[in-house]
Structure formats: structure tokens, C-alpha cells
Amino acid sequence: MTVLAAGLALAGSLFFALGAALQQFEAVGAAGPALTRLLRRPRWLLGGLAIGAGTALHIVALRYGPLTVVQPMGVASLLFALPCAAALRHRRPRRGELASAAVIAAGLAGLVLVVPEHGGPPSLGIGKAAALLAAAAAVALALRAAAGRVSPAGRAALLATGAGVLYGATATLARVLVSGGVELWLLLATPVPALFALALLQRAYAVGHFGLAFAALQVADPLTAVAFGALLLGEPLPTGVASTLTALAAAGLTAAGTVALARTTPLSPAPGPTGP
Incomplete structure (x- = not known):
């Protein structure tokens, strides 16, 4: 069953990577990254279906295998995404891109593996959920404002x-839902951060640095979910010297790979500003 779970998670990563590459291809080619424009593009919608299939496979994998096996398989999407994106543009992925992605994937896998598994069912009250959404929104808005003053x-x-x-906030809410905490307010709240995340991600894709954007997404999502899980759901964090050293080494690998990936050539040139 563990081998089955790993295979399902790996297949899910492939679908997720393909969907992300399709959506980035359309976001760059659109007149603007607005969702209203992208929703009229069949290839962008096909990418959304692929991402949905990848997410479903990942959830099924968690049913058959432990978190420590399934979660590291998700980072394989980094290695799948770059070849998919390059194929859409009829070119081969550069060795530097794949090497940087492999370093990031190794770092992320190390970080996931040192997080202890939580045995009890998580619970989340309305007050904590509001704090979660407010914190995630504040960070996202701050990053959105800062993005206008830096390089592409x-x-x-x-x-x-x-x-x-x-997306990390969405995952935290979804974890409570799938663990049996089904309440109307939680069902209504869970899609809200996901929709804003989708719009923000299309703006990131439109810049052209797909590898860097996808890597940043893959790093921020699980780390945010782990942080919210520890702060709001009472889930454990790594303890002990060995786990701490492993986490630090994994974080260093992830940071180094991200910096290296930032230095690669974008898949397509970012358009200049056309208005205020």
C-alpha cells in the first residue's frame, strides 16, 4: 500500500506540474493576467483540470500511505514542471534549471521528513480561523506591494x-475539513484564500520566470501550512539536535537552489509596463 501511495503521489505531481506549465504559458501570452481573460483560454482551463487531478491523486495517496512518504513525492513536481514548460516552447530545459530544481526538491523533502506526524484530529474555532485568514492576507498584500519595486x-x-x-492557509483549513471538522462556515471560508492565491499566482506566471515562481510557490505553501498547523492546530514541530540540524541543512539547500534558479533566463521576456 505504501508503494501504491508513493506512485499515486508521483502521478499527482506530474499532473500538477503539467497544469502549472499550461497556465503559465497562457498567463504570459494573455494581454493581462486577469482571471476573466484567462478563463476564456481553453489551454488555461485544461491546466486547471490537470491541477485538480493532481490534487485529487495526492489526497487519495494520503489515504493509503503515511504523510512522511506522500509529502516528499509532491516536491517532484518541481522536476516535472520545467521540462513541461520547456516543451510548450519547443526547447530543451537547461541543465542549470534542472540542477537548481533538484536541489530545491531535495531541501523541501528534507524539511517535510523532519516534521513529526500529528496523531490527533485537528480542530479550529472561528476566532483562530479569522486570525489565520487575516495573517495570510496581510503577508500576501505586503508581498504584492513589495513586488512592484523589484526586478522581474x-x-x-x-x-x-x-x-x-x-495556499498554505487553504491547506490548513482543508486539513480540518478532511479530518471531520465539517462546518458551514469552514466550507465557505476554505475557498476564499485559494481564489486570491490563484489570481496572485497568474500575475507571478505572467512575469516569465516560471521556474523561480513555481519554486517559490512550492517552498512557501508547505512551510506556511506547517507554521499554521503548529500555531493554530497544535501540531508538533521538529525537536532534538539531529532534527534541527537536518532542518537547517534542508533549508540551506532550498535557499541555495532558489537563488540559483533566480539567475536563470526567464522562459519568455516580461513585458514592460503599459500604464499606471
Whole structure:
């Protein structure tokens, strides 16, 4: 069953990577990253279906295998996404891109593996949920404001990080839902940060630095979910010297890979500003 879970998670990562590459391709080619324009593009919608299929496979994988096996498989989407994006543009992925993505994936896997599994069912009251949404929104808005004052690579990273924070908040709410905490207010609240994250991510994709944007998303999402889980759901964090050293080394790998990926050439040139 563990092998089945790992295979399902790996297949989910492939679908997620393909969907992200399709959506970035359309976001760059659109007159603007507004969702109203992108929703009229069949290839962007196909990317959304692929992401949905990848998410469903990941959830099914969690049913058959432990978190410590399934979650690291998700970082494989970094290695799948760059070849998918390059194929859409009829070119081969650069070795530097794939090497940087592999370093980030290794770092993320290390971070996930040192997080202890939480045995009890999580619970979240309305007050804590409001605090979660407010904190995620504040961070995302701050990153969105800062993105307007940096280089294109920095803009892609900041916008995608903001989207990752919002997706991490969504994952925290969804964890409570799938664990049996089904309440009307929670069902209504969960899609809200996801929708704003989707819009923010399309702005990141439109800049052109797909590898960097996708890596920033993959880093920010799980780290935000772990932080919210520890602060609001009472989930444990790594303890002990070995776990701490492993987490620090994994974080260093992730940071180094992200910096290296930021120095690569964007998949397509970012358009200049056309108005205020």
C-alpha cells in the first residue's frame, strides 16, 4: 500500500506540474493576467483540470500511505514542471534549471521528513480561523506591494510566495475539513484564500520566470501550512539536535537552489509596463 501511495503521489505531481506549465504559458501570452481573460483560454482551463487531478491523486495517496512518504513525492513536481514548460516552447530545459530544481526538491523533502506526524484530529474555532485568514492576507498584500519595486525575477518570486502563503492557509483549513471538522462556515471560508492565491499566482506566471515562481510557490505553501498547523492546530514541530540540524541543512539547500534558479533566463521576456 505504501508503494501504491508513493506512485499515486508521483502521478499527482506530474499532473500538477503539467497544469502549472499550461497556465503559465497562457498567463504570459494573455494581454493581462486577469482571471476573466484567462478563463476564456481553453489551454488555461485544461491546466486547471490537470491541477485538480493532481490534487485529487495526492489526497487519495494520503489515504493509503503515511504523510512522511506522500509529502516528499509532491516536491517532484518541481522536476516535472520545467521540462513541461520547456516543451510548450519547443526547447530543451537547461541543465542549470534542472540542477537548481533538484536541489530545491531535495531541501523541501528534507524539511517535510523532519516534521513529526500529528496523531490527533485537528480542530479550529472561528476566532483562530479569522486570525489565520487575516495573517495570510496581510503577508500576501505586503508581498504584492513589495513586488512592484523589484526586478522581474524578484517580482515573480514575491508574487508566487504570496500565493504560496494563501495556499498554505487553504491547506490548513482543508486539513480540518478532511479530518471531520465539517462546518458551514469552514466550507465557505476554505475557498476564499485559494481564489486570491490563484489570481496572485497568474500575475507571478505572467512575469516569465516560471521556474523561480513555481519554486517559490512550492517552498512557501508547505512551510506556511506547517507554521499554521503548529500555531493554530497544535501540531508538533521538529525537536532534538539531529532534527534541527537536518532542518537547517534542508533549508540551506532550498535557499541555495532558489537563488540559483533566480539567475536563470526567464522562459519568455516580461513585458514592460503599459500604464499606471
